[in-house]
Amino acid sequence: MMFKNSFKYYKSRKPFPDLKDVIDLNNPKCSRVIGFRGKLLNTETEHQVGLKPVRDWKVFEFVDIPGLIIIKNPFNSRAQRYWIIQALKYYSRKPSKLNLDAHDLLKEDELWWDVCFGQSKRAKQLIPKLRWATLGYHHNWETKLYSETNKTEMPANLSLLASVLAQSLGYTNFKAEAAIVNYYRMNSTLGGHVDQSEIDTDAPLISISFGQTAIFLIGGLTQDEEADAMYLQSGDVLIMSGSSRLRYHGVPKILPVNNAPWDDEEANDNNQYCKWDQEDWNKAKTYISEARVNMTVRQVLKPGQLTVS
Ligand code: OGA
Numbered sequence: 095m096m097f098k099n100s101f102k103y104y105k106s107r108k109p110f111p112d113l114k115d116v117i118d119l120n121n122p123k124c125s126r127v128i129g130f131r132g133k134l135l136n137t138e139t140e141h142q143v144g145l146k147p148v149r150d151w152k153v154f155e156f157v158d159i160p161g162l163i164i165i166k167n168p169f170n171s172r173a174q175r176y177w178i179i180q181a182l183k184y185y186s187r188k189p190s191k192l193n194l195d196a197h198d199l200l201k202e203d204e205l206w207w208d209v210c211f212g213q214s215k216r217a218k219q220l221i222p223k224l225r226w227a228t229l230g231y232h233h234n235w236e237t238k239l240y241s242e243t244n245k246t247e248m249p250a251n252l253s254l255l256a257s258v259l260a261q262s263l264g265y266t267n268f269k270a271e272a273a274i275v276n277y278y279r280m281n282s283t284l285g286g287h288v289d290q291s292e293i294d295t296d297a298p299l300i301s302i303s304f305g306q307t308a309i310f311l312i313g314g315l316t317q318d319e320e321a322d323a324m325y326l327q328s329g330d331v332l333i334m335s336g337s338s339r340l341r342y343h344g345v346p347k348i349l350p351v352n353n354a355p356w357d358d359e360e361a362n363d364n365n366q367y368c369k370w371d372q373e374d375w376n377k378a379k380t381y382i383s384e385a386r387v388n389m390t391v392r393q394v395l396k397p398g399q400l401t402v403s
């Protein structure tokens with residue numbers, strides 16, 4: 095089936111699709127997925143961003159999709175809570191730009207997080223309205239261009255996380271210059287697209303997901319090629335590098351998780367790194383129980399290039 099038809103197939107609720115061909119990396123019995131053949135590098139800073147030691151990661155690649163790499167949830171459960179809170183409480187406020195900005199749904203001095211998880215009557219209506227935030231170089235959805243005049247500071251913690259992930263796979267020069275955070279409800283989808291606004295498409299895309307499970311669909315360089323479906327679960331990191339960087343992809347469906355890693359007993363031991371506040375977590379937990387968050391971090395500029403223009 096070509097991309098568009100696969101997308102329709104998995105998006106459908108009635109009839110609900112057969113999921114037998116969706117690749118499950120917890121049980122990658124399919125011969126197209128193998129253990130990562132590259133060398134994993136220990137950065138010695140993984141623990142600071144809530145990642146397990148690199149030697150404990152389960153990393154896979156696709157035999158026939160060169161450059162597509164998946165790290166199965168390398169986060170400790172405490173860090174799941176930390177990153178979910180970052181995405182909901184912090185990346186949804188200035189200097190981020192939000193889809194909400196165009197709709198006058200928030201007053202100048204209001205924060206999405208405060209209105210949604212305080213006492214406001216508008217919470218119920220406003221919670222599902224947040225769909226995306228842009229960080230760093232802000233993606234311009236109309237022109238599909240980045241510009242020097244539409245750029246703010248990347249959050250240091252997200253830049254560090256993306257750099258640590260990139261470095262451990264051998265992309266030692268990766269620079270986190272932009273990110274799109276997508277917020278999905280259970281009925282949300284993300285249509286097929288290619289990420290090609292970045293000037294440097296040799297640098298990998300680093301996509302990090304939390305919350306409910308996605309069916310992620312990836313096809314070829316054109317819409318006419320076959321697509322593969324796979325599950326992306328909370329904590330999974332997908333790296334689109336090499337020739338997979340410019341493949342069509344999208345999210346036709348969100349499915350409820352069976353066991354949420356953020357509920358693990360171990361998540362409660364709140365030590366030195368990736369600390370979170372219990373009150374924030376209580377709020378974030380209600381949201382993420384019926385939502386998914388994806389943060390795709392991008393390098394925009396070529397090595398040595400100083401500006402987009
Ligand atoms: C994107 C993207 C996929 C996902 O933000 O460009 O493709 O898994 N996200 O949400």
Ligand code: MN
Pocket residue numbers: 287288289343390
């Ligand atoms: Mn994308």
